[in-house]
Amino acid sequence: MAVVPVLLWLFHQSSHELAQSRAWVSHSNTVLITLDHIRIDAGAVEGARRGYFITKQDSYLPAYLQAKKTLPRNLADLKSLTADNPDQQGRLELLTPVINELLSMADSEITGPSYDASQSGLRMAHARELLEQMRSLYAQMSSEEEVLLRIREQDTRNKLHNLNLWLIGISIGFITLIVLAFVNGQREIKQRRLAEAALLESEGLNQLTVRNLSLMGEMTSLLQACSDADESLDVICQYAARLLNTDSGALFLFRESRNQVELSVSWGEESKSDVIFQPEDCWALRRGELHVLDHVTHSIACRHLQDWGDICSVCVPIVAQGNVMGTLYLENRHNREIRLDERNLAHNLANQIALAMSSIKLRDTLRNLSVRDPLTGLFNRRYMEESLQREIATAKRKNRPLGLVILDLDHFKTFNDTFGHDAGDMLLREVGSVLAKNSRAGDVACRFGGEEFVIIFPEAAPNIVVQLTNQLRETIFAMQLQHFGRSLGQVSASFGVAAFPDHGGTTEELLRAADKALYRAKAAGRNRVEMAGNHAPIATEKPV
Numbered sequence: 001m002a003v004v005p006v007l008l009w010l011f012h013q014s015s016h017e018l019a020q021s022r023a024w025v026s027h028s029n030t031v032l033i034t035l036d037h038i039r040i041d042a043g044a045v046e047g048a049r050r051g052y053f054i055t056k057q058d059s060y061l062p063a064y065l066q067a068k069k070t071l072p073r074n075l076a077d078l079k080s081l082t083a084d085n086p087d088q089q090g091r092l093e094l095l096t097p098v099i100n101e102l103l104s105m106a107d108s109e110i111t112g113p114s115y116d117a118s119q120s121g122l123r124m125a126h127a128r129e130l131l132e133q134m135r136s137l138y139a140q141m142s143s144e145e146e147v148l149l150r151i152r153e154q155d156t157r158n159k160l161h162n163l164n165l166w167l168i169g170i171s172i173g174f175i176t177l178i179v180l181a182f183v184n185g186q187r188e189i190k191q192r193r194l195a196e197a198a199l200l201e202s203e204g205l206n207q208l209t210v211r212n213l214s215l216m217g218e219m220t221s222l223l224q225a226c227s228d229a230d231e232s233l234d235v236i237c238q239y240a241a242r243l244l245n246t247d248s249g250a251l252f253l254f255r256e257s258r259n260q261v262e263l264s265v266s267w268g269e270e271s272k273s274d275v276i277f278q279p280e281d282c283w284a285l286r287r288g289e290l291h292v293l294d295h296v297t298h299s300i301a302c303r304h305l306q307d308w309g310d311i312c313s314v315c316v317p318i319v320a321q322g323n324v325m326g327t328l329y330l331e332n333r334h335n336r337e338i339r340l341d342e343r344n345l346a347h348n349l350a351n352q353i354a355l356a357m358s359s360i361k362l363r364d365t366l367r368n369l370s371v372r373d374p375l376t377g378l379f380n381r382r383y384m385e386e387s388l389q390r391e392i393a394t395a396k397r398k399n400r401p402l403g404l405v406i407l408d409l410d411h412f413k414t415f416n417d418t419f420g421h422d423a424g425d426m427l428l429r430e431v432g433s434v435l436a437k438n439s440r441a442g443d444v445a446c447r448f449g450g451e452e453f454v455i456i457f458p459e460a461a462p463n464i465v466v467q468l469t470n471q472l473r474e475t476i477f478a479m480q481l482q483h484f485g486r487s488l489g490q491v492s493a494s495f496g497v498a499a500f501p502d503h504g505g506t507t508e509e510l511l512r513a514a515d516k517a518l519y520r521a522k523a524a525g526r527n528r529v530e531m532a533g534n535h536a537p538i539a540t541e542k543p544v
């Protein structure tokens with residue numbers, strides 16, 4: 001914008017020079033007109049003189065008198081007009097006496113006494129000579145002034161042309177400035193609108209972020225209070241559905257075997273993912289990083305997706321302390337992209353899930369350590385005693401029966417001595433596994449100590465308990481075990497059964513009754529089931 005005053009100043013200068021140039025043209029024209037008047041007046045003086053001399057008529061006098069009056073004035077004007085031009089001044093100095101003499105000759109002949117006619121020829125010749133001189137000087141002065149006029153007119157034309165160029169330049173400059181100002185203004189308006197839109201968006205995002213943070217905080221707090229994995233999955237499902245604005249979502253977790261990934265919870269519409277798949281079928285699990293499928297990136301679809309033509313999906317690995325636990329899967333239909341902020345949120349959610357799952361797992365592990373027998377994985381004696389106490393109380397309250405079984409492997413010392421302590425451990429693990437597999441939910445199977453096991457059957461009538469115990473005995477007796485390729489032969493176990501309330505109302509009473517029954521089973525030849533208070537053997541195989 002600083003260029004505008006400069007342009008205006010230059011325009012002003014150019015106009016001023018044009019005006020000066022025009023003044024000089026006008027000046028030259030004035031000089032030429034004045035010269036013309038002098039020439040005409042001088043001619044009028046000479047004409048009047050000659051006419052009056054020949055005719056003596058007064059009709060010649062007015063023109064003479066007029067010229068006599070104007071000639072000195074015009075000569076004075078011409079002197080001042082040519083003051084800047086020494087050449088013209090020099091010629092004027094020659095012209096002035098010639099004209100004065102012409103005037104004085106006319107004056108003496110018109111107003112003075114008549115003179116001798118014999119002199120008339122001489123005077124005529126002198127007058128002609130003066131006139132010639134006057135014309136010659138006039139011609140020189142006119143020609144000089146015309147040259148000056150042409151130069152000045154050319155200069156004026158040049159200046160006018162320059163001024164026009166300036167005008168065009170300034171006009172273009174102004175138009176350019178106006179266009180630039182307009183474009184700039186439009187750009188500023190656009191930028192302001194963009195900034196306003198960004199502000200609104202960021203305000204919206206802030207509100208969303210605050211809401212998401214609050215939901216995430218709530219979820220984390222609930223997850224910390226969850227007592228087991230099932231509870232935590234419920235919480236995850238409810239909060240993920242509220243946090244993530246996708247058509248469907250699901251959490252897939254590794255199975256214990258870690259060779260398959262399985263749907264744990266899902267929300268929204270039914271997804272296009274398989275319910276169970278191999279870990280290699282998911283790019284997020286293979287690479288340990290978020291994997292996006294959309295129509296923008298055209299990335300590769302995971303193999304656990306079916307018919308994925310118009311879906312946009314994201315798989316986020318659930319990783320805690322370097323251990324991949326599964327994948328969080330999100331899906332939109334009809335090519336609706338899962339936005340970057342949603343992906344980031346999913347990433348954060350996956351981290352929270354990973355932390356929660358790993359802490360629940362850790363808690364489970366610690367609890368298992370305190371309540372489980374490390375060799376067989378069954379509950380330990382302390383847990384059994386607590387459970388028995390609780391179950392007896394429940395049975396009393398609900399007036400329901402309860403069965404208690406003590407199992408003792410037969411000749412286990414001999415077994416150990418024959419096949420070694422490791423083989424003995426293996427047998428204990430296998431028996432533990434038989435008990436775990438044959439227990440219903442609610443039954444409590446535990447290792448009581450050494451080669452002794454206890455099973456609590458809540459709400460089971462005595463005859464059912466005996467029946468279940470016999471099945472266990474038969475299963476153990478049918479086991480074909482090998483240790484490092486060596487057959488371990490046939491093993492058996494003896495069982496003592498006690499029932500609540502028939503054989504006792506407390507933990508100690510029931511355990512004692514079952515132990516006595518076991519003692520009888522051993523004494524009776526082993527591989528059999530004995531019921532407390534019942535002296536006839538309930539079931540037996542051949543003695544071992």
Ligand SMILES: Nc1nc2c(ncn2[C@@H]2O[C@H](COP(=O)(O)OP(=O)(O)OP(=O)(O)O)[C@@H](O)[C@H]2O)c(=O)[nH]1
Binds near residue numbers: 409410425
């Ligand atoms: N391998 C192994 N052996 C154990 C474990 N706990 C106890 N034992 C052994 O189990 C054997 C128990 O032997 P006993 O109490 O004499 O009974 P038994 O040989 O089974 O004879 P009966 O009970 O009368 O049939 C002992 O030799 C213990 O050392 C264990 O955790 N692992």
